[in-house]
Amino acid sequence: MFPFIFEWVWDMSHIVFMGGLWYALSIIGLGMTYCLIKAIADTAGIGIGGHHHDDHH
């Protein structure tokens, strides 16, 4: 799953498959990171990334 692993080959299958995988993982990871950092900031009272409302329900 990483390029330094023996089974990794730089071919189309790996680029497409692992590309898709890392793409999805990145979105998930970045999304969660964003949520966490923003939550910390919100808790500390430093508003980043736009003002928020508590009316989401």
Add this chain to the structure above:
Amino acid sequence: MDSALIPEGVKRCSVGKFLIFLGVVGAVLLWGVFAMLLCWIKGLNQTNMNDYYGFALWIWADLAVIALGGGAFFTGFLRYIIGKDELKNIINYAVLIGFICYSSALLILAIDIGQPLRGWFIFWHANVHSMLTEVAFCLSCYFGVLTIEYLPLILENRQLEKVPFFHHLSHNMHEIMAVFAATGAFLSFFHQGSLGGVSGVLFGRPFGYREGIFIWPWTFFLFTWSAAACGPCFTILITKITEKVTRKKLVKDNVIELLAKISGWMLATYTIAKILDTWYWASVTAPSKGFWVLDFYSNNPFYGPWILVLEIIICGVLPALILITESGRKSKPALLLAVILAAIGVSVNRWVMVLQVMAVPVMPFDSWYMYFPSWQEIATTILPVAYGVILIGLSHRYLPIFPQEKELNPVD
């Protein structure tokens, strides 16, 4: 006693009653855990699997729960990507059911493999040409997505919500939920498909093998399609059961009917595709390998042609017809029948694509062998059911799963 934890404005049964419920289901759970430990400590000789049935009850259960859990990704897809806003009233439950299904699937896989401690090899030493690799990656990632989708629900518990950090986190996650849902839908499309590909690529097994396009056999698409069609049906079914058990209405009819209608059309188109696939397979694919289609269904006491009729006609055509007609959807018994049949249909399909693939002898001098699971296999398969029931019980009691509950069941 635990009233501080229960969402405001809803009524729940007494703690005592709830504990009895937990105790009963927990006993079943423990039985499953015991069987699971047996399988881990003593090995897979505890099962009735063998060299002919390398895949058996567990893999079927895996495929089935993933198909049934497909309600989460498809409802999410409809809610966040297509914009069917009414579905927000059932999406929480769809997510919870999906979470249960996928965590169960992962647990069963962890029991099913002969060397659980080496399970991570599938990621680390991945062979990207294997359908199972794709399944493992997408399944795990999508389970992550489901966790992310389920997490804000937990954080909305009355007590947890009081912690500002949790409150903000939950809020922020809601904000970008569409991104997660889209990623989930993308992953689901692939792993549902890959599960179909698992048997579809087996060119040594003419019963399972299908042609296709590019690297994907037709079963790849059929599996995604059927999961999208039957997953929501299962969500409806569980919702209806929950309503029955809690003796109150939890989701408005228009929400259910919308989901049922979409499922109905998905099921109808899927069934047509499945019929076409079966016809092509029976008349072209199988004969090219020397098999007449009934060879696959005869000379054995179990896998008869009835299984084909059950899967396609009774559990495909019939529920599709009910769900696409308005009167069918509006009639409660018909709707219930349709979602039950759809859930059975997709499970039968997964059964056939796992067990019958194993059972059909390929070498002309080989024989049919039958298989009956051992109690350990059954217990470990029931384990996730018990776990699911407990998780639903807890979630329902302490989390605001059904946004319409308060409105539909005003507390005096």
Add this chain to the structure above:
Amino acid sequence: MSKPVDHKKEVLGDGSGGFAILFFLLGLVASLIVGWVVYPKLLYSQKNQPVDFNHALHIDLVDEGCESCHFFREDGTYSGVPKLAQCIGCHEEVQGETKDEAIFVEQYVKQGREVPWLIYAKQPDCVFFSHVAHVKAGGMDCVTCHGHIGESASLKVYEENRITGYSRDIWGKNISGLKTNTWDRMKMDDCSECHEEKGVNATSVQTGKGACFVCHK
């Protein structure tokens, strides 16, 4: 739903945030120490060789370098650590005055017992390592994999992984798994690094690199 706005000031006001950061750092440092220092100590057991051996002394006495004792058999297999029979020629009687020599002769040579040497470079059972392919066909020297053990005057402590039973030399001395010399580690990646570079039997359908059965059995 209650609005948490009321709680915000309260929480911030009582210094919980500072506590949280302090405890976070405490946890971080403690676990880093456990992971990097305590764990390796617990993981490896230390064993001394039954008899110390002076490679440097012997290499001066023999004509054919390492192969004088670590030779190939006629079927091409590698003899590995010498058997007692090879030593007896000279060590029938005690040579020199070291304590180890006395132990060796008294406890092993005289009693006809093989010395239970602990083998630093022992590969696991799943590995088929052909010395002859590397040394004769590949023209490699011993140092590339084994380092300068041939010049050592005494044997180092043998460390054994308590979980796997492997010699520590397989993973390498560095717990992080990083290496500076070719002989620092003996994991599959270290073999494949060289095999890939040289394209050794790069005939695998799966990877286009060396097929599994080149080195496994």
Add this chain to the structure above:
Amino acid sequence: MKVSRRTFLSIGSFIVGGAAGTALSPLPWKLTDDLSIWTQNWPWTPMPERGEVSYVNSVCTLCPGGCGISVRKVNDRAVKIEGMKGHPVNDGGICILGLSGLQLLYGPTRIKTPLKRVGEKGQGKFKKISWDEALKEVAEKLGTLRSEGKSHTVACVSGSACGTVPQLLKRLLTVYGSPNFMSVPTMQDAYAVTLKLMHGVDACPGFDVENADFILSFGSGIIEGWGSTVRMFKANSAWQDKKIKVVQIESRMSNTAAKAAKWIPARPGSEGVLALGIAYMMLRDGLYKKEVCDSAAGFEDFRKTVSENYAPENIAAATGIEKETIESLAKEFAGAASPLAICGRGQGHTPGSQYEFMAVHALNALAGNINKAGGVFTVPDPKYIAWAEPELDETAQKGMSSPRIDGAGSETYPHAKSLLNRLPPAILSAQGECPVQALLISEANPCYTLSDTQTVKKAFAKIPFVVSFSSYMDETAQYADIILPNHAYLERLEDAPAYAAGLSKPVIGLSKPVVTPQFDTKHTGDAVIALAKALGDKVAAAFPWESYAACLEETLGDKWKSLNEKCFAVVEESIEAPLQFFKQECKPVFAEGDEKQYPFVLMPYDSIRLANGFIGNTPFLTKTVPDTVLRKNDIFVEINPKSAGGDSLSLREGSAVMLTTPKGSAKVRVHLSEEIMPGVIAIPRGLGHTAYDKYLAGKGINCNELIGPAEDSGSGFDAVWGIRAKLSSVSI
């Protein structure tokens, strides 16, 4: 409330920090890796030690076939048995049993020390004793019997009569004063009697299968283990290459029948009749070698008997074979350049009826292929054992002059050298004291291999003192009072005359120790010498050798050196064999039992995957046994679906059924097979052991428990080939 929240947050932060730090340390990652490596090297999964490879050549003695083997060793462990290239018997090939021999050497059935019985006879309860104690006890017992003038009540059963160890045992008995040395009879003995009667020679049969061009087999399991297994397999392959026709006459389609060009299912037991039917055709049509036969003694009588009784019409009912088939068979047989007719059922581990052997041999005689390329040879004894005649003292002379317990060599049984089958009835029918007071058993397992084993066991239980030399805890060893375990075959030095290889020249093999003895065992040769020395006087004097090894070296003399190098020696010796037709005085052997009461005929069949002699099946062999023969512990009998549908039964594949014969009954399962004649039930030989280990004991039933002996009127051997039987329903 505030404090608890603070505590909560602090603990939470600590945990999160700890998790982050752990993730940044090698701990979780290396632990995960190491745990998976742990599963790759589980301490309870054995890991064989590496080392230097060497090969030791020897001769396999698991059967009398005499194959050369080459055993691969790693350090001092034997790891694999392979066939020896260039050996005259097997040239590199090896059979399934020989391949798995290391499971016997290192197996749990080995007897590890001398044992003394503590439980009831046959119960298998023993205690360990030392060699000194064991030998002393045996010597004292023998000494007492001898001093009481009962030396003739000591008997010995040996697996074979050939070779130095059996001869040492025989010598011991002789100087001790007992004529009762017995060996386990095989088809070789029936053939030996045949050659004696028809050529007047003492010889073993040799079959030049490599050069024959038409093979007519009367139920011989050519590829079931008949003769020397590997040699026959090779011959069979050569026949396939050269398109040489094999005709197999047998009521069940054995592997041999399936490979044969033609399978003729004759009624069971009618093989001899059919052979004479073919002889009839040859005589009638003048298809026999006149120049050889016409001048032979007794030929006219033979022609007369055959012409009168064996016309195809007369034998059609008995054999179930049409006239045309017999006619064409006779033409093909007589028309071939080197036709060869062979007999000896299955593996030939049991002697057959003299009538049948003589009839089949008569065909070879008529075809004129005795001692000719592609024919039957009279192979003389290699006679390398030439010890000085022992001096007998008075007791010995007296003992040797008393009659044999089994009656062999007496007026009634003049041709047989020993009749082991007559021993159990002799013991059981005796009034008063048991006629056998002590019995020595070497390389034989009569409590399993003899017909009607229940009776055999009863007889053995009556013998006051039984000494077994067995290396393995077999059924007979369980009846022993003292066990003096022999080295296992790969641990001992021993000559192995390949008398059963059926080569046209005698071959002597030398079995060499491959590994040092694994347990506290002793070579039987050494044990015998030690016993003789303990008995003292003239008995001891007859055994002047220091050890068995010395005895063997002296015995082999000038052959010793080359045998040691090559493991085999071909003896260039032949024997003149004038032909004479012996008047047919023998009668066919019929299956015991009433036809009405027992509508079926039960026949045991041999399978190469089931060792059925004194060597029990190895775990590997049992593993290869198909599930149509054994499933769990249930044995399957073969039956034609036509006979399975009988009114009350209607058997299906795998049905459980009670199989009853006049000798007993047993619960079996049926395997429906089109490869067997209706009316015949076939049962595998080699299962149903009660001794040995969990890999063999308790699996199926021993066919010998259902089948009683049928004494041949000519030779006195047990010539049983089957028994009448019935099936009745049973509830499982």
Add this chain to the structure above:
Amino acid sequence: MNKQHNKAKKFGMVIDLDKCTGCGACMVACMAENNVPFKADETNKLDSITWLRVYKLTNGKSFPNADFCYLPRPCMHCEGSHGHSPCVSVCPATATDYSHETGIVSQIYTRCFGCRYCMAACPYHARYFNWWDPVWPEGMEKYLNPNVSVRMRGIVEKCSFCYHRYQLAMEKAYYEGRREIEEQEYQTACTQACPAGAIVFGDLDNPEHAVHELKKNPNAFRLLERLGTNPKVYYISSREWVRQAGDNYLRQEGKSEKN
């Protein structure tokens, strides 16, 4: 850097079913050579590890026209198309591989984590799962062959064409300064043991090896060729019905080919 390739070979077998006696020596030779374990009860053939299994084929006719034939089935080492045998491409952890150097499908026991997908993929049932821990009675582990790894519970194993013998033969060749081996230097245990000489093993592409000619025998066939597995084990039988039993045919096909 010099590319260290050995000449590409395609090892395969030709098994003469006319000679095969069904004695099972090949099975036991294989078990003995390859440290195959055994249990007290091996009668359930569905969990009995036999890398090479001898099947009994019957012609389905009734007495006395019945006939049967034995067919030893090792791993077919399918080439599929360009090395994509049914099992190789499905293994998720790259535990099984196909080498163009030898044409052998390898199985690495320490890599396999026991998902059994390869078993589902193999139509020959040539792959076996270790349902049980391998246990030898005390003392019997002495005969284990150090050239072949003993497999642990929970993983899949199969015939390797005695690949370790190739490894050892190559070691000898290297020692003697050669890079190639002779036909006789590398033979599988079953080939070596077969008392009937029914199994011939060698490089199918090498005209100097016996298998090269034998596979062209008009009576030669392979199992399930129609699936596209492209196996490297050939069978020879002079009996029409045996050759027919090697693959699946639709009824009308069967008729046309028989007439």
